[in-house]
Amino acid sequence: MVRISDVxxxxxxxxxxxxxxxxxxGNVKKxxxxxxxxxxxxxxxxxxxxxxxxxxLETKTVLVVVPxxxxxFFSKILRGIEQVAIENDYxxxxxxxxxxxxxxxGYLDILRQKKADGMILLTARLESHLLEExxxxxPVVLACEYxxxxxxxxxxxxxxxxxxxxxxxxxxxxxxxxxxxxxxxDVILSRDRLKxxxxxxxQHDIAIEPNLIQEGDFSFExxxxxxxxxxxxxxxxxxxxxxxxxxxxxxIKAIKAKGLKVPDDISIVGFDDIKFASIFEPALTTVSxxxxxxxxxxxxxxxxxxxxxxxxxSQYILEDQLVxxxxxxxxxxxxxxx
Amino acid sequence: MVRISDVxxxxxxxxxxxxxxxxxxGNVKKxxxxxxxxxxxxxxxxxxxxxxxxxxLETKTVLVVVPxxxxxFFSKILRGIEQVAIENDYxxxxxxxxxxxxxxxGYLDILRQKKADGMILLTARLESHLLEExxxxxPVVLACEYxxxxxxxxxxxxxxxxxxxxxxxxxxxxxxxxxxxxxxxDVILSRDRLKxxxxxxxQHDIAIEPNLIQEGDFSFExxxxxxxxxxxxxxxxxxxxxxxxxxxxxxIKAIKAKGLKVPDDISIVGFDDIKFASIFEPALTTVSxxxxxxxxxxxxxxxxxxxxxxxxxSQYILEDQLVxxxxxxxxxxxxxxx
DNA sequence: TAATCTAGTGTAATCGATTACAAAATAAAA
DNA sequence: TTTTATTTTGTAATCGATTACACTAGATTA
Numbered sequence: 001m002v003r004i005s006d007v008x009x010x011x012x013x014x015x016x017x018x019x020x021x022x023x024x025x026g027n028v029k030k031x032x033x034x035x036x037x038x039x040x041x042x043x044x045x046x047x048x049x050x051x052x053x054x055x056x057l058e059t060k061t062v063l064v065v066v067p068x069x070x071x072x073f074f075s076k077i078l079r080g081i082e083q084v085a086i087e088n089d090y091x092x093x094x095x096x097x098x099x100x101x102x103x104x105x106g107y108l109d110i111l112r113q114k115k116a117d118g119m120i121l122l123t124a125r126l127e128s129h130l131l132e133e134x135x136x137x138x139p140v141v142l143a144c145e146y147x148x149x150x151x152x153x154x155x156x157x158x159x160x161x162x163x164x165x166x167x168x169x170x171x172x173x174x175x176x177x178x179x180x181x182x183x184x185x186d187v188i189l190s191r192d193r194l195k196x197x198x199x200x201x202x203q204h205d206i207a208i209e210p211n212l213i214q215e216g217d218f219s220f221e222x223x224x225x226x227x228x229x230x231x232x233x234x235x236x237x238x239x240x241x242x243x244x245x246x247x248x249x250x251x252i253k254a255i256k257a258k259g260l261k262v263p264d265d266i267s268i269v270g271f272d273d274i275k276f277a278s279i280f281e282p283a284l285t286t287v288s289x290x291x292x293x294x295x296x297x298x299x300x301x302x303x304x305x306x307x308x309x310x311x312x313x314s315q316y317i318l319e320d321q322l323v324x325x326x327x328x329x330x331x332x333x334x335x336x337x338x
Numbered sequence: 339m340v341r342i343s344d345v346x347x348x349x350x351x352x353x354x355x356x357x358x359x360x361x362x363x364g365n366v367k368k369x370x371x372x373x374x375x376x377x378x379x380x381x382x383x384x385x386x387x388x389x390x391x392x393x394x395l396e397t398k399t400v401l402v403v404v405p406x407x408x409x410x411f412f413s414k415i416l417r418g419i420e421q422v423a424i425e426n427d428y429x430x431x432x433x434x435x436x437x438x439x440x441x442x443x444g445y446l447d448i449l450r451q452k453k454a455d456g457m458i459l460l461t462a463r464l465e466s467h468l469l470e471e472x473x474x475x476x477p478v479v480l481a482c483e484y485x486x487x488x489x490x491x492x493x494x495x496x497x498x499x500x501x502x503x504x505x506x507x508x509x510x511x512x513x514x515x516x517x518x519x520x521x522x523x524d525v526i527l528s529r530d531r532l533k534x535x536x537x538x539x540x541q542h543d544i545a546i547e548p549n550l551i552q553e554g555d556f557s558f559e560x561x562x563x564x565x566x567x568x569x570x571x572x573x574x575x576x577x578x579x580x581x582x583x584x585x586x587x588x589x590i591k592a593i594k595a596k597g598l599k600v601p602d603d604i605s606i607v608g609f610d611d612i613k614f615a616s617i618f619e620p621a622l623t624t625v626s627x628x629x630x631x632x633x634x635x636x637x638x639x640x641x642x643x644x645x646x647x648x649x650x651x652s653q654y655i656l657e658d659q660l661v662x663x664x665x666x667x668x669x670x671x672x673x674x675x676x
Numbered sequence: 677t678a679a680t681c682t683a684g685t686g687t688a689a690t691c692g693a694t695t696a697c698a699a700a701a702t703a704a705a706a
Numbered sequence: 707t708t709t710t711a712t713t714t715t716g717t718a719a720t721c722g723a724t725t726a727c728a729c730t731a732g733a734t735t736a
Binding site for chain 3: 351352353354355358365366367370389391392393394395452
Binding site for chain 1: 712713714715716717718720721722723
């Protein structure tokens with residue numbers, strides 16, 4: 001392995017001078033610098049980052065903890081993170097928890113062991129005091145999620161208001177029996193979406209029926225299963241608002257499996273606007289999150305934290321948008337009951 | 339920050355002893371070890387990995403270079419990699435190239451700078467001599483891709499034979515005018531799939547028509563566009579074999595857009611078996627790759643390389659499988675021409 | 677009893693860079 | 707020409723762990 005001392009020897013200078021050439025800092029005579037650069041090229045020298053990092057006590061690496069890397073929602077955010085990371089010479093250490101709480105916890109140690117300068121969490125199911133604690137010691141940014149009553153910097157959309165908007169859209173189409181497929185209740189964003197749903201309903205004086213609200217886990221499979229349950233009710237909903245696109249698609253499959261049609265028989269709204277939402281048939285009406293931008297912003301904030309810059313605020317709310325495609329329709333006229 | 343010397347001081351021992359307790363190596367008296375452990379707990383000490391890594395000249399980190407992290411095909415492989423990584427106390431440094439050759443090249447430096455102990459490439463579009471070079475210096479494993487005439491360890495399916503199988507399946511359904519949507523020709527796996535397609539055709543004495551073969555880039559969009567082109571031919575194909583599921587789905591969308599039906603008018607076979615292949619309607623008949631296993635195996639090989647173990651062989655071929663779903667059907671009887 | 681071995685611990689070198697400080701060389705000012 | 711300022715370079719400490727080597731004390735063997 002080629003070390004800085006090898007370069008120094010070949011160029012007939014001290015390691016300090018080589019280092020100065022490397023970092024472009026300080027005063028090095030032109031000719032000396034040229035000698036050094038030549039030696040570097042000749043030896044194909046690459047500085048050992050471990051040594052540099054140890055000396056500088058920084059890694060130029062950020063840890064990104066993702067609940068499920070195979071979900072395109074998260075990988076799109078990751079893309080945004082990575083873009084800003086590259087622009088600022090940071091590397092991304094990936095922590096996929098596979099929805100395991102234990103693994104989520106385990107990744108905190110990587111930060112403590114200085115393997116990364118900071119951390120972006122796309123999931124926050126850990127006990128909040130753990131997160132609070134580590135965020136006091138190290139730079140931490142939450143994306144999508146946030147922590148109630150905490151001042152950990154956060155980038156997300158306003159889940160409550162976007163869920164309310166989506167609900168009101170269904171109401172505006174004449175729907176009153178609206179089902180709600182929720183995400184897991186231990187994540188705040190699920191609770192927010194539910195809250196938004198309830199707000200929308202109440203604002204139009206529509207009673208909320210508990211058995212039209214079902215808790216799932218954002219997955220396709222849970223969407224399918226919960227919708228099947230809803231369809232088994234004596235009076236199934238005429239519209240359903242799902243807390244993720246995957247669930248929405250699962251729900252549509254369940255509806256189709258019963259021989260019913262979307263949107264003719266039942267309207268569906270999803271959440272996220274993953275790539276597949278527009279490819280699926282019928283194309284999904286959904287709340288579109290600016291995933292790439294969320295990632296970018298989160299990484300920008302993290303870099304600021306690492307550099308100990310002051311943030312203007314700790315909660316950044318990005319704009320979402322209700323994208324209307326093909327899965328919603330005016331409620332059918334009630335049949336005259338016999 | 340708590341250092342090993344702080345622990346040593348508190349426990350009234352030398353740093354060497356603390357280190358020995360930490361690594362569970364060597365001979366430390368029980369009582370001493372207990373004292374040390376107590377101090378560690380009291381101070382909430384976590385060893386600085388940078389220092390350890392510098393001393394040991396290893397990072398316990400592997401670099402995974404992915405062409406597109408938002409493609410579930412790759413993220414599934416990544417899952418396999420990460421699983422084995424965790425089991426062996428490795429971390430995964432993610433390098434998403436966004437299909438950029440330049441960024442692919444840039445990630446090689448991370449390896450040279452010792453930020454990772456080895457590298458798994460899920461893309462190999464770089465000039466082969468670059469790859470050869472770096473693989474002589476550092477542990478490198480190719481997954482999915484391989485390099486002709488190179489001995490870089492590789493994990494993949496046999497693309498030629500699986501493409502041949504899929505082609506023969508279409509032929510067995512009576513199709514003769516079979517279109518082929520290829521991936522980019524600068525990746526070997528695209529060329530292999532084309533080769534397999536041609537083999538299948540020739541083995542059944544079916545002439546290969548150049549304008550039924552179209553080159554894309556694995557993406558949904560290219561599938562749509564190329565299929566649109568094929569449909570514009572005076573005599574369009576009755577079946578199409580796409581080199582990726584995304585392309586296949588794009589092709590189906592194009593067919594539907596023309597008012598035709600899959601599989602009634604045109605049969606489609608995809609490649610990869612991404613999650614969405616079974617959700618899409620009609621559910622995709624496709625060549626299923628064992629993505630998770632590819633990732634696992636690749637990581638296992640890489641660990642062996644890092645530990646300087648001998649590999650039994652350098653090319654590992656895993657089993658693929660033609661999954662028959664709903665997008666293929668017997669060719670319609672020819673209309674009697676007037 | 678003396679010699680040898682072993683367990684347990686400490687001292688200090690080491691990994692490969694960066695950088696504070698000192699020193700030398702050169703330029704500018706008196 | 708001497709003095710002072712500036713530029714350029716080198717020496718050695720440093721980052722925080724690991725580990726080769728040395729040492730001590732007690733156990734074992736001859």
